[in-house]
Amino acid sequence: MKAVRGDQLLKRHAENPIITPSMLPGADATFNCGQTMYNGKTILLVAIDWVKGGRLTGEGGNDEGASTETRVAESDDGVHFTFRDKPLMDFRGTCLERYTRRILDTRVTKIDDTYYIVFPGQGGFGPCGVLARTKDFETAEPMGIIALPPNRVPCLFPEKIRGRYARIDRPGHTPSGPGDMWVSYSPDLLYWGDHRFLTSSYVRWTRTKMGPTPPIKTKEGWLVIIHGVQTPCSGNVYRLGALLLDLEDPTRIIGRTRSWILAPTEPYEILGNVLNVVFACGAIADYDQDRLRVYYGCADTSIGLATCRLSDLVAMCIEEA
Ligand code: BMA
Numbered sequence: 001m002k003a004v005r006g007d008q009l010l011k012r013h014a015e016n017p018i019i020t021p022s023m024l025p026g027a028d029a030t031f032n033c034g035q036t037m038y039n040g041k042t043i044l045l046v047a048i049d050w051v052k053g054g055r056l057t058g059e060g061g062n063d064e065g066a067s068t069e070t071r072v073a074e075s076d077d078g079v080h081f082t083f084r085d086k087p088l089m090d091f092r093g094t095c096l097e098r099y100t101r102r103i104l105d106t107r108v109t110k111i112d113d114t115y116y117i118v119f120p121g122q123g124g125f126g127p128c129g130v131l132a133r134t135k136d137f138e139t140a141e142p143m144g145i146i147a148l149p150p151n152r153v154p155c156l157f158p159e160k161i162r163g164r165y166a167r168i169d170r171p172g173h174t175p176s177g178p179g180d181m182w183v184s185y186s187p188d189l190l191y192w193g194d195h196r197f198l199t200s201s202y203v204r205w206t207r208t209k210m211g212p213t214p215p216i217k218t219k220e221g222w223l224v225i226i227h228g229v230q231t232p233c234s235g236n237v238y239r240l241g242a243l244l245l246d247l248e249d250p251t252r253i254i255g256r257t258r259s260w261i262l263a264p265t266e267p268y269e270i271l272g273n274v275l276n277v278v279f280a281c282g283a284i285a286d287y288d289q290d291r292l293r294v295y296y297g298c299a300d301t302s303i304g305l306a307t308c309r310l311s312d313l314v315a316m317c318i319e320e321a
Pocket of ligand 1: 104274279297
């Protein structure tokens with residue numbers, strides 16, 4: 001066993017996994033989640049797979065409902081969550097219906113008073129980036145498709161940079177090519193251009209692919225939690241790391257972790273619907289406590305919470321750059 005196994009910067013909560021399918025009767029998986037704060041509560045947008053009579057429902061199953069839907073789970077203490085009883089996004093009957101029958105891996109970014117949600121649209125073609133918005137997490141409105149396939153992870157910055165909206169994403173990931181990360185700009189969140197290369201895979205544990213989450217502002221730079229995938233003969237292993245980008249020019253990398261900060265080492269991360277996965281769709285910064293909370297998907301089955309000092313992660317990015 002490598003020494004680094006006991007040495008991951010993110011520390012797991014003692015009650016992990018804090019969200020499991022047993023919390024929702026009929027659920028087979030309650031996993032990868034967008035995350036944010038709303039009215040003092042922690043809000044997670046949790047991907048849910050349902051099972052009925054031993055079969056997954058929806059596409060490929062028995063056509064009842066979506067194969068993966070996304071529900072709000074909310075909490076006052078950030079550890080004990082309650083699920084709402086309806087999916088947040090049901091876009092049947094809208095112009096985006098054919099792209100939104102399966103909604104998972106949501107990325108949430110608050111810009112001014114609106115929460116923007118991006119997720120991979122799917123429907124018989126490669127994943128495309130779908131943008132929706134909400135102000136209250138009761139209802140959400142579809143806005144449009146902002147990235148052509150294959151691009152499942154456009155992540156919005158929480159404020160304009162030099163007068164324009166900005167995003168980081170990973171276009172072009174296919175079985176034969178890992179896809180690189182890029183930064184793009186927009187006047188209105190719908191039309192994107194002025195694309196700039198950011199980075200290719202840079203360590204062994206991101207060799208198969210890597211993907212971003214919505215950037216978090218720190219005084220040193222934009223902190224971006226990333227997932228990295230490596231594929232030994234036993235199959236994909238998903239781990240987490242981080243990048244630090246210049247505040248004024250986010251195409252400039254000023255820090256990055258060469259070590260991973262979380263890897264699947266616990267039984268609930270190693271075993272599940274997909275083996276060996278810790279996967280983050282975002283993180284929450286508690287600036288007043290110098291704390292970063294990461295609610296991460298475990299083996300595509302449940303959700304864990306891991307935390308570290310925000311300043312420690314920023315320092316690690318700069319030291320290991
Ligand atoms: C990625 C996404 C995630 C999933 C991961 C591991 O490509 O599909 O939703 O957690 O694979 O299966």
